[in-house]
Amino acid sequence: MAQTEYDKMMAENLYDVNDRQLVDDRSHARDLYETLNQTSFHDKEKLQQLIKQLFGTVGTGSEVRPRFICDYGYNIHVGNNFFANFDCILLDTCPITIGDNVLLAPRVQIYTAAHPLDIQKRTSWLGCGKAVSIGNNCWLGGNAVVLPGVHLGNNVIVGGGAVVTKSFGHNVVIAGNPARVIKHLKG
Secondary structure, eight states, X not given: OOOOHHHHHHTTSOEETTOHHXXXXXXXXXXXXXXXXXXXXXXXXXXXXXXXXXXXEEOTTOEEOSSOEESOSTTEEEOTTOEEOTTOEEEOSSOXXXXXXXXXXXXXXXXXXXXXXXXXXXXXXXXXXXXXXEOSSOEEOTTOEEOTTOEEOSSEEEOTTOEEOSOBOSSEEEETTTTEEEEEOOO
């Protein structure tokens, strides 16, 4: 049986960005996050319902502040007590898996989406991506950027404005562009 473009995307292979099903999936996600972004902060029940409809899995006590943007939503998996502050962008062409007690400060960006380096493939609207994972008890500071393929361990603090280009283990503070360890934490 032939692989669908969705299958290729999930396998981190090149895929057709303009595939009809993927375009429809992105449009559905856009409808949900636009509704989420327009819902009153005081309507907690509706906000929870929208997050559960948008994300693949959601733990208890999770909250997303507007203006939130994603690609598909169904590739976002968050644990308990997840909090995304204002203006976060999670481009989830591949899975974004986030543990318990994770805080995203305003304007955090997590990207799984990438593009081929080959000009012919890129201008043919082929996309690619790599999954991202973030452990438990992490805090990503304002304007931090996490690039495709990055995996962060438990108890990681990412300094504001950091660009995380590679993976890091547990119990560290990372900052800078590119991000590097600036402090080890007790585990």
